[in-house]
Amino acid sequence: MNITKNNVDALNAIVTVEISKSDYSAKVEKTLADYRKNAAIPGFRKGAVPMSLIQKQYGKAVLLDEVNKLLQENLNRFLVEEKLDILGNPLPKVTEDFNWDVEDYKFEFELGLAPEFSVDLTAKNDLVQYKIVADNKMLNDQVARIQKQYGKLIAKDTVEDGNDVSGIFANEEKGINNRTTLSLDVFADKKTAKAFIGKKVGDVITLNTKGLFDDDHKLMDYLAVSHDDVHGLDVDVTFTIDEVTTHEPAVLDQELFDKLFGPKVITSVDELKAKIKEDAEKQFEQQADQKFLNDVTEFLVTSTKFDLPAEFLKKWIQTAGENPLSAEEAEVEYSKSENGLRYQLIEGKVVTDNNLQITFEDLKTYTSDVIRKQMAQFGQMNPTDEDIQGIVARVMSNQEEVKRLSQQVMNEKMLNLYKDKVKAKSKEVSYDDFIKAMYGEI
Structure with missing residues (x-):
């Protein structure tokens, strides 16, 4: 067997796989021999069917099956050994006059190659990293809502x-x-x-x-x-x-403070407002972080320039789903998914360049923190480490949950990297102004 690669350009290549009779003949013969042992054909004893009859009835199907297995195994091995970074999957080039009656075969596959590019996290930008503050109006409104709720x-x-x-x-x-x-x-x-x-x-x-x-x-x-x-x-x-x-309205007294936060945790209206401010700004920080992550993502997609093997990807999209698409439908799908693909490549580059890795301990620690926060929301403020680790073990036995949590851990690592590297302007805003910024209105 011989496999070679020919670069069409920087983003496209053709891989040629040449298979000779010696590559598949032994496997074909063994499979047909196994068929012969078990074949039940009228007029012949089991195991005594002439090989010529087995060859006539099953030969072509067995040949196709064994050649296809060789193709898949060796093509995949070649891509790994050559360390080829491809997009989509190899596409077989259709040969109209392909002849299965010859003994040696040649197959060609189109490859879409991932582009080479660099990501500059320190590039000049107009990004804003918001710090949302709970202003006096919000605090007073929240106190009034508490009085109303408990009144x-x-x-x-x-x-x-x-x-x-x-x-x-x-x-x-x-x-x-x-x-x-x-x-x-x-x-x-x-x-x-x-x-x-x-x-x-x-x-x-x-x-x-x-x-x-x-x-x-x-x-x-x-x-x-x-x-x-x-x-x-x-x-x-x-x-x-x-x-x-x-x-x-409820009276702002010690009885109400204890009902809200436990005995003697809060003893005055000023302390109540300070607690409301602390809790609100923690929640606001999560929202501001998500906007910053989204804004950096959009900035990188816009500012990081590279070409994609677009025509190859459109052809691949036509055949990638359960139902084949027309060229026009593939064009639409490509337009919808192009930015997502670009960011996947950019994210992969950022992860590689900055050696961002998720360890098992990272995942365990993150999952433990999530579980503690969830339990606190339901009033379980001091669960034992044994209880937490038991829940962690159950969660991490679910592959879908592990995948989801791993993505969240990576998002957190990416966010911390962006906060450190991306030169964004810091800006304090009220929550109302932040909402307007979210929708591009300020």
């Missing part, structure tokens, strides 16, 4: 200033039908709030969505409208009142 709820017959109103927003044409609860101060215009005063359960109020709230994003929460539809939405909606309530 006394009182049902009312008629809407008065300061009440909460529950009901259904509806617009049949836009498919809006969402039950929600809101306070009257949520509206941007005080006239809108006044329209509710004096109304009762069962009353219907018609409102226009344009400028209904101080931030159009609130339409997503109250009307269950998608982000793509909220900006400039200008339709009439009805609000059918089905409940009116008022709250007697």
Whole structure:
């Protein structure tokens, strides 16, 4: 057997596999001999069927099978031994006049080669690494929500200033039908709030969505409208009142603090606000980190220039799925997946260049931390190490979970690397401004 590679260009190559009779004949003969031992053909005793008959009936199929096995085994070995970094899988070149009746065969395969490129994490950029701060307004609002949540709820017959109103927003044409609860101060215009005063359960109020709230994003929460539809939405909606309530706010005393955080953990309103700020900013840090990771990813895809074997990949896409695609369909699929492929290559390069590896201990430590946080959310603040390790062992026996957690560990390593290497501008923002930045509005 002889295998050779010919580079068409930097991104494409042809591998030629030449198979001679001596490569497959012994295996074909052995397989046919095994067939003969077990063949049950009328007129012949078992094991006494003439080999010429076995050859006629099974010879071609056995030949094709053995040659195909040789092809796959040796082609794969060649790719590994030559350390070829390929994209997709080798594509056999179709030969219209291929002749299986000869004894020696030649097969050709097209390869798409991964491009050579470098990734400059220190390149000039316009990236921003956000630090989200819990401002005084947020802290005061959160304290008010706590007082409301733990206060006394009182049902009312008629809407008065300061009440909460529950009901259904509806617009049949836009498919809006969402039950929600809101306070009257949520509206941007005080006239809108006044329209509710004096109304009762069962009353219907018609409102226009344009400028209904101080931030159009609130339409997503109250009307269950998608982000793509909220900006400039200008339709009439009805609000059918089905409940009116008022709250007697809870007193900010030691009894409430203990109920929230345990005995004597918090002893004053200032300490309560400090705790709220600490917890909120921890959650905000995760969101800011995810945005930074996404922004760096987009920057690297845009700024790291290299060519791909596009025509090869389109041909490969045509045959890669369960159902063959037309050239036009493959073109569409390639357009959808190109950036994802580019980032896979970039990520692989970053991992290699910076020797980012996931060890078993990394995975165990990360999984333990995740489990401890989850248990804390359900009030289990001090689980034993034995309990944690038992859960870790069960989780890591699931290959799908290991794969998912490994990706999260690698994302964390990539994030820490980007924070260290990428020269982004730091910026403190409120949570509201961060949300606007998320959607490209500041």
